[in-house]
Amino acid sequence: MQEFYQSALNCFVIISESGSLSIAGHKMKQYNQSMTHERDRKSLWAINLGLGLNIVLSALKTIFGVLTHSPALLAEGINSTSDVAYYVVAAIFMRLANKPADNEHPYGHRQLESIASLVVGAFVVATAIAVFWDSVDKMWDLMDGKLTTLGSHPFALWVALGTVAVKIILFFYVRKLGKETRNPIVDALAYDHRNDIFSASAASVGIFLSQNGLPWGDPLAGALVALLILRTGVYILRESSVELMDAVPSKELAQQISNLLKNVQGVQQLEEFQAHRFGPHLVINLTIGIDGSLTVRQGDWIATNVELLIYESIPNIRHIHVHYHPAEDARRDMSIDDILAETRRHVAEHESFIREVEESNGSGRWQ
Numbered sequence: 001m002q003e004f005y006q007s008a009l010n011c012f013v014i015i016s017e018s019g020s021l022s023i024a025g026h027k028m029k030q031y032n033q034s035m036t037h038e039r040d041r042k043s044l045w046a047i048n049l050g051l052g053l054n055i056v057l058s059a060l061k062t063i064f065g066v067l068t069h070s071p072a073l074l075a076e077g078i079n080s081t082s083d084v085a086y087y088v089v090a091a092i093f094m095r096l097a098n099k100p101a102d103n104e105h106p107y108g109h110r111q112l113e114s115i116a117s118l119v120v121g122a123f124v125v126a127t128a129i130a131v132f133w134d135s136v137d138k139m140w141d142l143m144d145g146k147l148t149t150l151g152s153h154p155f156a157l158w159v160a161l162g163t164v165a166v167k168i169i170l171f172f173y174v175r176k177l178g179k180e181t182r183n184p185i186v187d188a189l190a191y192d193h194r195n196d197i198f199s200a201s202a203a204s205v206g207i208f209l210s211q212n213g214l215p216w217g218d219p220l221a222g223a224l225v226a227l228l229i230l231r232t233g234v235y236i237l238r239e240s241s242v243e244l245m246d247a248v249p250s251k252e253l254a255q256q257i258s259n260l261l262k263n264v265q266g267v268q269q270l271e272e273f274q275a276h277r278f279g280p281h282l283v284i285n286l287t288i289g290i291d292g293s294l295t296v297r298q299g300d301w302i303a304t305n306v307e308l309l310i311y312e313s314i315p316n317i318r319h320i321h322v323h324y325h326p327a328e329d330a331r332r333d334m335s336i337d338d339i340l341a342e343t344r345r346h347v348a349e350h351e352s353f354i355r356e357v358e359e360s361n362g363s364g365r366w367q
Contacts, residue, residue, distance in 0.1 A: 039181045040098050046177045046186045047094055050170065050193070051087040054080050057163055070156035072203040072210070072218045075134060076163065079127060079199060083192065086123040090116050090185050114240045117184035121236030124192060128233055131199065132226035138219035157207045163200040167193050182316070188236045195229045253314075254336050257286070260309055266290055266302035268327040269334065272343040281318035284310065292326025299324045 058080035065074030093116030099109045171193040178186040202221035209217025254273045261267045272287035290302055303322040311317055334342070 039183065040094075042177050043094055043181050043183045043186050044091070046174050046181075046189060047087060047091045050174065050189055051084065051091065053166065053170065054083040054087060057166065058084055061159060061163065064156060064159050068156040068159075070207055071138070072206045072222070073156045073160055075131070075222070076160065076200060076203045079131070079196070082123065082127055083196070086120055087189070089119050089123075090189065093119070094185055113183055113185050117188045117236060117240035120185065120188040120192065121233050121240055124188075124195060124233030124236060125230060127195075128226045128230035131229065132223055135219040135222035135226060139216065139223070142216055142219070154211065157204060157211070160200055160204040160207055164197055164204060167196040167200060171197060184240055188240070191232050191236055195232050198225045198228050201225075251336055253282075254339060256314065257284070257310060258336060258339070260313055261288065261306065264302065264305045264309060266294070266298070267306065269331055270339055271331050271334070272323075273339055274343055281316050282314075283319045283321075284317065285321045285323075287323045287325070289327030289331060290324050 058077050060077075061073050061080055062077030065071070065077050093112050097109050097112040097116070171190060174186060174193055175190040178190050199222075202225040203218075206218025206221045209215075209221075253275055254270075257273065258270050261270055267288050267290060269289040270286065271289050272285075274285040276283045276285075286306065288303070288306065290299055294302075303324055306322050307320045310320055331342075
């Protein structure tokens with residue numbers, strides 16, 4: 001056992017003054033850094049690829065929309081131009097999110113990824129409203145007799161269909177990158193590519209119908225697609241907001257960690273559990289119960305095993321804090337729901353104490 005502990009000292013940094021410790025094996029750090037670098041590389045590639053292709057598509061659709069007298073294709077060009085704008089925003093936020101941790105942001109700047117996703121979601125919602133308004137306006141003009149035809153050159157249809165083909169490929173490719181990187185920006189951009197498939201398909205249908213004497217087909221298809229785009233924009237906003245609100249799958253994660261701790265010698269019970277989200281990473285706080293007769297050094301030993309096992313078993317862990325104290329009979333055989341309820345109670349008591357201190361300071365009683 002002494003040889004094992006000496007080995008642990010060589011591989012980990014242990015802080016034992018307060019009965020808490022934080023470790024990170026050198027190999028695990030190198031692995032996490034490598035994974036983070038690869039994730040950032042793929043995320044930036046997804047953004048730059050979409051940005052470059054949208055610049056080309058916006059130029060083609062705008063130019064040919066004017067030359068072929070196709071309002072639907074011209075609207076598609078304007079839509080792609082707006083895509084370019086928020087791809088630039090996404091690229092800026094992504095680079096800011098890659099900044100290393102500093103004194104004010106000890107866990108880095110990864111929350112900017114969720115903020116960027118919010119920006120993309122807001123752009124998508126705005127685009128949906130603009131497309132819907134334009135479609136309704138065209139339908140009103142057709143009904144009022146101000147607009148009699150939306151006919152266009154046959155080449156406009158091929159440009160729209162080409163856009164559909166390009167966006168289908170982009171959607172599946174970027175969605176694959178989103179699953180690999182678990183980056184909310186990349187996920188949002190994948191959904192935006194899907195929106196472009198819908199809008200370009202609607203434009204194609206509208207151009208085809210208008211070329212065949214049915215001018216109302218274009219605005220009607222556009223209005224329906226706008227509703228689909230709006231739904232996607234709201235979904236992106238909701239998912240990004242959930243991440244910014246620090247929501248994590250607490251019960252599932254707590255159950256997974258509880259199962260892992262059963263394999264750690266010396267851990268008698270898991271008493272409290274908290275997880276905080278920082279971009280794609282998690283910071284975990286645990287309270288475990290151990291034999292009260294053990295020394296602090298032996299407690300550190302057990303906590304070292306706990307942290308190492310969690311680092312190796314659960315991806316995207318940024319940091320782990322383990323607090324240990326003597327196990328209590330009253331807390332034995334606690335269910336996951338009991339553990340989470342105890343954690344909430346403890347947090348509520350702490351927040352209540354902080355409020356009392358602030359109110360007391362305001363009234364001068366603590367001065």
